[in-house]
Amino acid sequence: MGRRQLLTERMLAFEPAPEEGPNVYRNRLPLWQPIWARGLYGGAVIAQSLAVVQAAVPKGFIVHSMHCHFIRPAVNAKPIFYHVNKVREGKSVGVWSVDARQSGNVVFSATVSFARNTAATKAKKQLQHQSAPPSDVWAEGPPTEPEGPTDDKQTSATSQTDSGSLMESVRLPRKDYEASPATTRLFQWSRIRTVQDDSSNNNTSPSDGGVVAHLAALAYISDAYFIGTTSRVHRAERFLGGSSVEEIKRSVDASTPLGKQTLLAFQKLAEEEREDNAHGSSPGTVGMMVTLSHSIFFHNATEVRADEWLLVEAESPWAGEERGLVLQRVWTASGVLIATCIQEGVVRLQQDETQFKSKF
Incomplete structure (x- = not known):
């Protein structure tokens, strides 16, 4: 019996691309593009880059930190080439870049x-809080037991098994209906799906499962x-x-099975949004939503188990x-x-056509 493998290990597999130059790699498999997005799921590009x-x-x-910029929409019809460059490698910290x-x-x-792994020196004096x-x-706890199955009725429309996502997310209903957009907090439990490791798989995984x-x-x-989150807090x-x-x-x-599945997915998204906005009024419809920059500060890195439930607050x-x-x-x-x-x-909200028409 092999170990359970993170789906991200399999789907984010990469290989060297020496024909493109030194320290260049390419994705082995197409990355996920959500049906509502202009390009690939940004989290997949971030994760494969890392x-x-x-x-x-x-x-x-x-x-310990990653600072990203999305410059153009990436598509799954073409390979992605990752160019890695060592900016600085010191005794205790180092910086690398990737395009x-x-x-x-x-x-x-x-x-x-990156920083030297100091897990073995935690006995030293240090400032510490979180x-x-x-x-x-927190009192309600995760939606299932650690390895318990999740019903699609629980998961968000964007993470159900037929959506193509590698993760499960269970969004918690809002409680602070009267809160302003700036003070609203949204919560969800998330984890990466796993599969039984297949030793016959020839794809190179991004790691050894560690x-x-x-x-x-x-x-x-x-x-x-x-x-x-910005659109959700405004409903x-x-x-x-x-x-x-x-x-x-x-x-x-x-008329095609894929088309029917796509329309059904849109229906699920719309129903979820209608329930989310049930206790308020909408200021309008989002016409464009695009990520510009994304930063992650990793804490307690050796404690991370992405296949176990994680509580996300936004x-x-x-x-x-x-x-x-x-x-x-x-x-x-x-x-x-x-x-x-x-x-x-x-x-960007979709504007009324009459808003910009001349009054004369």
Whole structure:
């Protein structure tokens, strides 16, 4: 009986691409593109970039921060080439950069910082504290036992088994209906799906299933519905209508099995959004939502088990100028803070056609 393998290990497999130059790698398998997105799921590109860099870093270093920029939409019809560059390698810290390119164009760029693994020296004097998850949310606990199965009725529409996502997410209903957008907190439990390891699989995994594999999987989780927090705290519609949604629906051939599945997925998204907005009014429909930058600060890296339930809290302290800022904290089921994330993106509402018409 083999070990259970993170789905991210299999789907984020990569290989050297020497024909593109030294320290260049390519993805082996197409990455996931959500049906509602202009390009690939950003979390997949972040996670594969981190996996590639971690493979290039000397042993003894462990990631502590990753700062990313999404430059162009990436598509799954073309390979992604990851160009890794060592910026600095010191005795205790190091910095590497990675550019993801398609057709010669940079679509994603990240700077990744590493530090010597100090787990063996925790007895030294040091300052130490962490934020705790809200007691009322924590008291309810994870949606299932650690290895218990999850019913699709529990999981969010974006993470159900037929959506193509490698993770499960169970979003918790809002309790602070009267809270302002700036003080609203949204919660979900998330974990990466696993499969039985197949030793006959010839794909190169991004790791040996150890700490680095779980850190890459955590990076995958970190982008799930992240910038969408800004629209959700305002109860702005994203899947209930709007020109972008209607355009996608018109492009689907409902006579095919895939087309029927796509339309059903849209129906699930719309129903979920309707329930989410049930206790308030919508200011309008989102016409465009694109991530610009994404930062992850990893804490207690050796504690990360991405295949176990993680509690994710998200808030949006500011929105304006057609952009939104989101903060996110991630705890293990035992209450250990393992990540703090920050994301900024374009959040543009669809405008009324009459708004810009001349009055004369």
